[in-house]
Amino acid sequence: MGKLVFVWDNFGPLHADRCNAVAKRFDGRDQVIGLELAGRSKVYDWLPEDGTHFRKVTLVGGRTLEEIPFLQLFEKTLSACLSMGRGSKYFLCHYQEPAIFLVAGALRLLGRKVYTMGCSKFDDYTRNLPRELIKSFMYLPYNGAISSGIRAQDYMRFMGFSPEKIASPYNTVSLDRIRDLSGAPAAPEGVPFRDRHFTIVARMVAKKNISMALTALKLYAEQVSSPRALHIFGTGPLEAELRHQVREAGITELVHFRGFLQTEEISRAYGSTLALLLPSIEEQFGNVVPEAQAMGLPIILSDNCGSRDVLVRSGVNGFVIEPDNPNGLAFFMKLLSEDESLWRSMCFASQQFVQRADTDRFAEAVEALAYPTKHQ
Numbered sequence: 001m002g003k004l005v006f007v008w009d010n011f012g013p014l015h016a017d018r019c020n021a022v023a024k025r026f027d028g029r030d031q032v033i034g035l036e037l038a039g040r041s042k043v044y045d046w047l048p049e050d051g052t053h054f055r056k057v058t059l060v061g062g063r064t065l066e067e068i069p070f071l072q073l074f075e076k077t078l079s080a081c082l083s084m085g086r087g088s089k090y091f092l093c094h095y096q097e098p099a100i101f102l103v104a105g106a107l108r109l110l111g112r113k114v115y116t117m118g119c120s121k122f123d124d125y126t127r128n129l130p131r132e133l134i135k136s137f138m139y140l141p142y143n144g145a146i147s148s149g150i151r152a153q154d155y156m157r158f159m160g161f162s163p164e165k166i167a168s169p170y171n172t173v174s175l176d177r178i179r180d181l182s183g184a185p186a187a188p189e190g191v192p193f194r195d196r197h198f199t200i201v202a203r204m205v206a207k208k209n210i211s212m213a214l215t216a217l218k219l220y221a222e223q224v225s226s227p228r229a230l231h232i233f234g235t236g237p238l239e240a241e242l243r244h245q246v247r248e249a250g251i252t253e254l255v256h257f258r259g260f261l262q263t264e265e266i267s268r269a270y271g272s273t274l275a276l277l278l279p280s281i282e283e284q285f286g287n288v289v290p291e292a293q294a295m296g297l298p299i300i301l302s303d304n305c306g307s308r309d310v311l312v313r314s315g316v317n318g319f320v321i322e323p324d325n326p327n328g329l330a331f332f333m334k335l336l337s338e339d340e341s342l343w344r345s346m347c348f349a350s351q352q353f354v355q356r357a358d359t360d361r362f363a364e365a366v367e368a369l370a371y372p373t374k375h376q
């Protein structure tokens with residue numbers, strides 16, 4: 001049996017979770033290799049993650065993917081992949097990168113099995129035919145795909161993959177890791193209902209729609225006698241603008257800007273959270289959803305979020321809203337903040353739904369593509 005090779009630009013906690021789960025399923029540290037293209041991420045300031053059960057190889061240290069010259073990225077990635085042996089199978093992210101496209105094509109021409117990973121949906125943004133044709137061409141080297149959610153799998157079929165060549169899920173998290181890091185029991189146990197706050201974990205960019213959430217918070221605060229606070233975890237180019245909005249709205253006492261924190265600190269924050277808010281305008285999946293659900297939290301999210309396809313049922317373990325509807329978000333915030341019985345029932349439901357996003361499911365998806373006969 002050859003190696004299973006996973007390629008991402010930079011390894012954060014979720015990448016390590018997935019590789020660890022695959023390594024445990026196939027019982028071999030040396031069989032699962034994580035190829036980290038760059039030592040730093042342009043988007044996230046997370047600490048480097050090394051494998052507990054797999055072996056990680058960093059191709060270019062100290063730089064982001066965007067800082068690596070095309071030819072260097074192509075040569076290093078292809079050389080590293082070929083060094084893994086003829087029987088190896090490759091799971092590559094970043095299909096849109098020209099160097100990765102050429103690596104995938106070269107591996108396929110050499111008779112290797114190559115798979116893509118992603119969670120794009122057709123409704124992420126307005127599509128146009130020429131761009132979609134180019135994307136479908138970029139997917140030609142791949143034998144199959146790992147995707148997440150109903151809409152993401154539909155999009156992979158639209159890109160030309162047959163249903164039997166698409167496995168799911170891709171977006172997964174180690175539930176045990178989140179729970180261990182939190183240092184607290186999953187809701188509804190732990191911090192009392194009355195002492196919990198709302199939480200947003202997101203970069204401060206337009207598509208995350210944090211401004212709408214702040215508008216909803218003000219509406220909610222005007223409807224209750226003792227409004228709960230909102231803790232925002234993340235940084236980004238809109239931070240100054242959002243802080244100004246908070247001051248102008250007169251809700252400074254309710255909003256706590258916590259900055260970018262590592263997974264351990266975020267997990268602890270989930271332990272004192274009432275519900276996670278994710279009102280994104282564009283959201284391929286929303287990895288914070290299974291993280292929060294690992295701690296038993298209800299989710300209030302927009303219908304644009306891919307995670308709602310499989311992880312959230314409105315009225316069961318959370319609520320689904322439109323991203324341009326602050327009144328709806330405020331309504332559900334008020335409902336959850338005042339009805340402890342409803343909140344508790346949703347907490348128990350979240351713990352059941354999140355099993356669909358455990359990294360063990362990702363390992364099963366890998367097996368289904370790489371070794372279909374064994375998986376059956």
